[in-house]
Amino acid sequence: xxxxxxxxxxxxxxxxxxxxxxxxxxxxxxxxxxxxxxxxxxxxxxxxxxxxxxxxxxxxxxxxxxxxxxxxxxxxxxxxxxxxxxxxxxxxxxxxxxxxxxxxxxxxxxxxxxxxxxxxxxxxxxxxxxxxxxxxxxxxxxxxxxxxxxxxxxxxxx
Amino acid sequence: xxxxxxxxxxxxxxxxxxxxxxxxxxxxxxxxxxxxxxxxxxxxxxxxxxxxxxxxxxxxxxxxxxxxxxxxxxxxxxxxxxxxxxxxxxxxxxxxxxxxxxxxxxxxxxxxxxxxxxxxxxxxxxxxxxxxxxxxxxxxxxxxxxxxxxxxxxxxxxxxxxxxxxxxxxxxxxxxxxxxxxxxxxxxxxxxxxxxxxxxxx
Numbered sequence: 023x024x025x026x027x028x029x030x031x032x033x034x035x036x037x038x039x040x041x042x043x044x045x046x047x048x049x050x051x052x053x054x055x056x057x058x059x060x061x062x063x064x065x066x067x068x069x070x071x072x073x074x075x076x077x078x079x080x081x082x083x084x085x086x087x088x089x090x091x092x093x094x095x096x097x098x099x100x101x102x103x104x105x106x107x108x109x110x111x112x113x114x115x116x117x118x119x120x121x122x123x124x125x126x127x128x129x130x131x132x133x134x135x136x137x138x139x140x141x142x143x144x145x146x147x148x149x150x151x152x153x154x155x156x157x158x159x160x161x162x163x164x165x166x167x168x169x170x171x172x173x174x175x176x177x178x179x180x
Numbered sequence: 181x182x183x184x185x186x187x188x189x190x191x192x193x194x195x196x197x198x199x200x201x202x203x204x205x206x207x208x209x210x211x212x213x214x215x216x217x218x219x220x221x222x223x224x225x226x227x228x229x230x231x232x233x234x235x236x237x238x239x240x241x242x243x244x245x246x247x248x249x250x251x252x253x254x255x256x257x258x259x260x261x262x263x264x265x266x267x268x269x270x271x272x273x274x275x276x277x278x279x280x281x282x283x284x285x286x287x288x289x290x291x292x293x294x295x296x297x298x299x300x301x302x303x304x305x306x307x308x309x310x311x312x313x314x315x316x317x318x319x320x321x322x323x324x325x326x327x328x329x330x331x332x333x334x335x336x337x338x339x340x341x342x343x344x345x346x347x348x349x350x351x352x353x354x355x356x357x358x359x360x361x362x363x364x365x366x367x368x369x370x371x372x373x374x375x376x377x378x379x380x381x382x
Contacts, residue, residue: 056349059310059382061271081308083349097269101382103312103352109269126356142266144214165207165242166226173220174212176263178204 056083057121058102062109065096089117092139106132106146114139119162125151135162141177145170203258208241209233210259215273224248274382275302279337281375284321284329286336296337300344303381309346310382313337315355318374323357330355333377 060067060082067078070089076082084090084100092098092114099109104123110116120133130148134141143161149172152158161168163179204210211222213236221234229247231240237259242248277299279292288296303309315330334353342348361374 056310059308059350061308061382062269064269097265099269099271101271101274101310103310105274105380105382107271107273109266109271111265111269126354140262140266142263142270144270145220163207163209163224163242165244166224166230166248168209169223169225171221173218173222174214175220175222176210176212176259176266178206178208178262180206 054085056103057086057118057123058084058100060084060098061101061107062097062099064098065112066093067091067096067098067110084118086118086121089115091115102132102146104130104132104146104148106148107144108134109142111140111142114141116141123148130158132158133160133162136177136179137164138179141179142174143170143177144174145172149173203262204239204241204254206241206243208239210239210254210262211236212259212263271382272306274380277379277381279377279379280372281333281377283318283372283375285375286329286332288337288340296340299379299381300341303341303346306381310350311341311346311352312380312382313351313353314378314380315353315357316360316374316376316378317358318370318372319358319361320370321358323359327355327357330357330377333375337377337379 060078060080063078063080068091069076069078069084070091071085071087078098090098090110092110092112095112097109097111099107101107102121115137116139117135117137119135120131122129122131130152132148149155149159149170155171156169159170161170161177163177168177209222209224211219211233213219219234219236221232223230223232224240224242226242226248231248231251233240233251235253237254237256238251239254240248240251277295279295280289281287282289313334315332315334317326317329321329331353334355338348338351338353341351358374
């Protein structure tokens, strides 16, 4: 049985995908929920979302499906809305696949995929609140899936 | 016979020592201690197998198209070198502050007004800031009313922050109403310390 709320949320979900991504940075800020912010930035780092590339500055918002890319001798630190902290070393590529922090409606999700480079991860509230860590909290790497139970860890991907 | 025995003992020990020193290569995951020293648990899995680690500075390496290798412990020095670059880029730890409100009111108490001024200084000192405000209430009144009151309190604090120059889009507000009292149930849930907004400053 689908509740009204579920239908609405599925509708919103579909809307998020059907919205064209052509208008540059402002389109993101206006239409997509912010899931994280750039807190530390060294060197040249960009976010790629669909066909749009944004050079990142300190304090910039980040969105679902952003692919973060750090160049040679560059690194960045990101904080999510649930206090999860991540940082990327140089020559790294990481996709923010999914993020939901709505403990009230039991919607918790953290999923990132690292394609290459280095990632330092410190768990936030999602890791503390989730009852299904294997489903709600996932870091995908080229060599396999990493599941986390409340911790700090380092990943290298080639 | 003695030499043989010693060799038998020494060779594995030597290999073990070597393993602890050697830097991991390729795809790997290292479990680290959190700031308070606690250590969680991490599993690495692919189609060919899985490994779980739960002790500090332990690494699981995975070669291409292979199952994750048996975990091994790394020396602290090796780990420190590997994580140095990302550790330097680690964002500051989020800070939490409590603001208290009068009965059935969205006005800050006098004490909390003082805290507000101090927190504002901390906010201005940061290069970037984003804030979560979560409103709470005591258990007097209906659940629905309290959900709305919690949101009003969080909204009031947001307005104060915006008036003080904080960007509105950097503030996220939520209400848990009476659902999350600071102490469990009983007469305590009616108490003043439940009339609060928790601010998380990141």
